[in-house]
Amino acid sequence: MNVALGISDRLIVRTVPVAEPADLLTRLPHPSALAWVRRGEGIVGWGEAARVIIPGGEDRFGWADAWVRELFGTAQVDDPLQVPGSGPVAFGSFSFDPKSSDSVLIVPRSILGLRNGQAWYTTIGGGADPLTLLRPPVEPTRLHWSDGTLTAPGWERAVAAAVERIREGRLGKVVLARDLRALAAEPIDARVLLRRLAESYPDCYTFACAGLVGATPELLIRRTGEQIDSLVLAGTSARGTSAADDRTRGEQLLTSAKDREEHGYAAEMVRDALAPLCAELTVPAEPELLTLPNVMHLASPVHGRLDQERSVLDVVAALHPTPAVCGTPTDVAMDLIRELEVMDRGRYAGPVGWIDGRGDGEWGIALRCAEIDGPRARLFAGCGIVGDSDPEAELAEAQNKFRVMQYALEG
Numbered sequence: 586m587n588v589a590l591g592i593s594d595r596l597i598v599r600t601v602p603v604a605e606p607a608d609l610l611t612r613l614p615h616p617s618a619l620a621w622v623r624r625g626e627g628i629v630g631w632g633e634a635a636r637v638i639i640p641g642g643e644d645r646f647g648w649a650d651a652w653v654r655e656l657f658g659t660a661q662v663d664d665p666l667q668v669p670g671s672g673p674v675a676f677g678s679f680s681f682d683p684k685s686s687d688s689v690l691i692v693p694r695s696i697l698g699l700r701n702g703q704a705w706y707t708t709i710g711g712g713a714d715p716l717t718l719l720r721p722p723v724e725p726t727r728l729h730w731s732d733g734t735l736t737a738p739g740w741e742r743a744v745a746a747a748v749e750r751i752r753e754g755r756l757g758k759v760v761l762a763r764d765l766r767a768l769a770a771e772p773i774d775a776r777v778l779l780r781r782l783a784e785s786y787p788d789c790y791t792f793a794c795a796g797l798v799g800a801t802p803e804l805l806i807r808r809t810g811e812q813i814d815s816l817v818l819a820g821t822s823a824r825g826t827s828a829a830d831d832r833t834r835g836e837q838l839l840t841s842a843k844d845r846e847e848h849g850y851a852a853e854m855v856r857d858a859l860a861p862l863c864a865e866l867t868v869p870a871e872p873e874l875l876t877l878p879n880v881m882h883l884a885s886p887v888h889g890r891l892d893q894e895r896s897v898l899d900v901v902a903a904l905h906p907t908p909a910v911c912g913t914p915t916d917v918a919m920d921l922i923r924e925l926e927v928m929d930r931g932r933y934a935g936p937v938g939w940i941d942g943r944g945d946g947e948w949g950i951a952l953r954c955a956e957i958d959g960p961r962a963r964l965f966a967g968c969g970i971v972g973d974s975d976p977e978a979e980l981a982e983a984q985n986k987f988r989v990m991q992y993a994l995e996g
Contacts, residue, residue, distance in 0.1 A: 596660035614719040632694030634709040639688035646902035657942040669945040678794040725769040733764030734928035741976040759912035762967035778993040799954025808897035819851035820844030820883035850908040863889040896944030910934040933965035
């Protein structure tokens with residue numbers, strides 16, 4: 586097993602309680618950041634005790650879970666806290682498309698965590714003082730923007746082609762994404778983006794893993810022991826220009842046949858995927874409204890209790906890809922995405938999050954994000970397309986979603 590999974594050294598792991606930090610993200614000592622933070626709580630990490638590129642294929646989640654179990658199962662762990670996120674942790678980011686080999690797991694050398702007022706510091710094979718700032722964050726400057734794979738008119742034509750396929754009865758929904766590129770004068774510091782995102786979108790999960798940085802509103806799955814939670818988001822409207830306009834837009838979203846159809850596909854799939862894994866499962870009959878600073882979504886919070894011992898990656902494998910980021914039927918939608926997007930999404934719209942040595946963890950869908958590579962950033966935005974989608978309106982929605990990461994880069 587060790588040879589096959591690339592594991593050679595036994596990890597030495599030590600977790601100790603520490604004073605509650607004022608801000609987790611400001612403790613990151615250099616730009617190679619690992620993060621999962623919401624409302625000031627979560628975990629951040631730096632350094633690398635272990636890293637693996639996960640082979641592409643339908644079993645990539647099972648492969649990753651086996652790698653984590655082997656690595657953490659042989660580790661020497663001193664963890665008096667025994668709370669989700671203490672002890673050894675692997676941050677991960679998976680490709681959207683199973684054919685891609687972009688998926689990665691990283692076990693940091695240092696982890697700082699905060700949960701329900703309890704803070705801790707974990708070292709894996711040694712590490713630096715978490716309060717030592719080795720390199721101050723530097724804001725991006727002189728940004729130059731350019732089209733991604735498709736121009737705006739080209740993407741509208743792709744949406745129109747998707748609508749035609751849907752009306753022909755080939756599928757019910759497909760999610761089409763587009764990309765946008767930015768070039769800065771100097772290498773982009775992920776910590777600057779994380780701080781701006783966490784301040785502006787505190788209810789989202791602000792994340793960073795192997796250069797993928799963003800703030801996703803969508804919790805794919807949280808496992809805490811036998812309990813699991815998920816948040817289904819599908820159906821979107823821009824925020825209004827006033828409180829009254831906001832209320833009107835919210836009411837229109839809740840009663841929109843197009844958006845409710847889109848949301849229904851996603852909620853039904855999550856229920857069908859989780860039901861075989863759960864002894865108990867609660868999925869609301871009607872969606873509620875989730876209001877964020879830039880958009881509103883139809884949302885369905887899902888809660889369940891697993892019927893047997895399963896890690897969080899076991900559940901991720903059952904859920905990805907959801908209709909919220911792919912479409913339905915899944916296979917047909919995936920093929921249409923490959924045809925019409927004319928690009929590799931990489932890890933955009935794939936699962937991103939963390940898993941600890943107990944199999945607990947939190948994983949979101951990598952939305953409202955960008956891939957950072959030195960001075961370059963590649964931003965992504967996607968829209969759910971159904972039979973009565975309008976290409977111009979979908980383009981406006983995508984452009985609205987781009988604003989999250991445009992703000993993170995520009996300030």
